[in-house]
Amino acid sequence: MTGPAEEVRCMLMRGGTSKGAYFLAGDLPAEPAARDELLLRVMGSPDPRQIDGLGGAHPLTSKVAVVAPSADPAADVDYLFLQVGVEKPEVSDRQNCGNLLAGVGPFAVERRLVAPGPDATAVRIRMVNTGDLATATFPTPGGRVDYAGDAEISGVPGAAAAVVIEFPPGSGPLLPTGHIRDTVAGTEVTCVDNGMPTVLVPAESLNVTGYEDPKELEENPELAARVQELRLAAGELMGLGDVSATTVPKVSLLAPPRHGGAVTTRTFIPVRCHTSIGVLGAASVAAGLRIEGGVGAPLAPLPVKSGGKGWDGGGDGDRDSDRLRIEHPTGFTDIESTLATGSDGLPRARRTAVVRTARKIFDGTVFPRPAVTPPQAPQLP
Ligand code: NQM
Numbered sequence: 001m002t003g004p005a006e007e008v009r010c011m012l013m014r015g016g017t018s019k020g021a022y023f024l025a026g027d028l029p030a031e032p033a034a035r036d037e038l039l040l041r042v043m044g045s046p047d048p049r050q051i052d053g054l055g056g057a058h059p060l061t062s063k064v065a066v067v068a069p070s071a072d073p074a075a076d077v078d079y080l081f082l083q084v085g086v087e088k089p090e091v092s093d094r095q096n097c098g099n100l101l102a103g104v105g106p107f108a109v110e111r112r113l114v115a116p117g118p119d120a121t122a123v124r125i126r127m128v129n130t131g132d133l134a135t136a137t138f139p140t141p142g143g144r145v146d147y148a149g150d151a152e153i154s155g156v157p158g159a160a161a162a163v164v165i166e167f168p169p170g171s172g173p174l175l176p177t178g179h180i181r182d183t184v185a186g187t188e189v190t191c192v193d194n195g196m197p198t199v200l201v202p203a204e205s206l207n208v209t210g211y212e213d214p215k216e217l218e219e220n221p222e223l224a225a226r227v228q229e230l231r232l233a234a235g236e237l238m239g240l241g242d243v244s245a246t247t248v249p250k251v252s253l254l255a256p257p258r259h260g261g262a263v264t265t266r267t268f269i270p271v272r273c274h275t276s277i278g279v280l281g282a283a284s285v286a287a288g289l290r291i292e293g294g295v296g297a298p299l300a301p302l303p304v305k306s307g308g309k310g311w312d313g314g315g316d317g318d319r320d321s322d323r324l325r326i327e328h329p330t331g332f333t334d335i336e337s338t339l340a341t342g343s344d345g346l347p348r349a350r351r352t353a354v355v356r357t358a359r360k361i362f363d364g365t366v367f368p369r370p371a372v373t374p375p376q377a378p379q380l381p
Helices: 032-043 101-110 214-218 221-237 279-289
Strands: 008-015 018-024 063-069 077-084 120-127 132-139 162-167 182-184 187-193 197-202 250-255 263-268 323-328 331-341 347-366
Touching: 008 032, 008 101, 018 032, 018 101, 032 063, 032 077, 063 101, 077 101, 101 120, 101 132, 101 162, 101 347, 182 221, 187 221, 187 279, 197 221, 197 279, 214 263, 221 250, 250 279, 263 279, 279 323, 279 331, 279 347
Parallel strands: 018 063, 077 120, 197 250, 263 323
Antiparallel strands: 008 018, 008 347, 063 077, 120 132, 132 162, 162 347, 182 187, 187 197, 250 263, 323 331, 331 347
16 A cells, blocks of 8 residues: 655746746755655656656756745845756756746746736846846736747747846856866866856867757767866866766857857757757856957957847946847847956956746646655566
């Protein structure tokens, strides 16, 4: 006999170009090991198809957001991002996710952690993984989240309501190695952290063009070995220690733009090649392109005006020229990014902003796979 099935309140949402399960922290075990064990069973991991859970069999669809009221006076809610392994029984809090971040504000209103405004709501979010802050603004006509709208983002079919996300400068250095260029594993790179530790590498220095399909790049064993070698060495230099079992830093291969943007990217996250690019990954690339002397600067024609109507509500300066269009395998991500110079003479982030969309897919109860494997059926003779 087994006991009653476990059940957990859960909302499945698309956040940007990712999809994940959103929970109130109070609906999950407080103890991290127990929480992670439960989440593996919720998502159906480890299993390449995640057939017995909510996961979508790819790192971009095997994600969890844990949201709680914030004790920080500068924030309304805390958002903890957890990457759930697909094939490995691992749950990691070592990276943040700017895509699931797009769903956090709407989820906070849906769960009544934040009172909605009559037309739009701005939710101040503390991103627990990094300690950094973000403000997400989205429409709430009549006090209800409206997911419908006319904002389009590459990698997502159709249109939806814009979620405008503003990032004040983070607490850490923009150049975690303290250098504009480093030579790692024999290759010149620029290591940037504008919310996501990212190693920028000219694609041609790894013997690829940077315009290949993600699948073709993933199937190139020589490239995989170079990316991993470079990542391990860069991780040490960036102060991240041994990164062999973590998903950061990401490695972004850069090539000149082909569609009027600032640069072409192919980003390893870190083994699979992203079908687009992460939000904070793109923010790190955008900041990197602006660094004089960095490996990205010669590849990127700056400044770039993306055209089109502004989405930040105006304000100081010419925001349209702050906007960099980062090309990726399924289109582009526009990032508003400006830098300042710190007292040490090194560049630091001044302002970063992006538009995403998000959508509630279902809200209900998830029934995790049972914790104990049931006894095997008797073998037929
Ligand atoms: O960089 C994938 C994604 C991400 C992360 C990854 C992200 C970000 O596209 O902000 O959103 O880099 O693992 O969801």
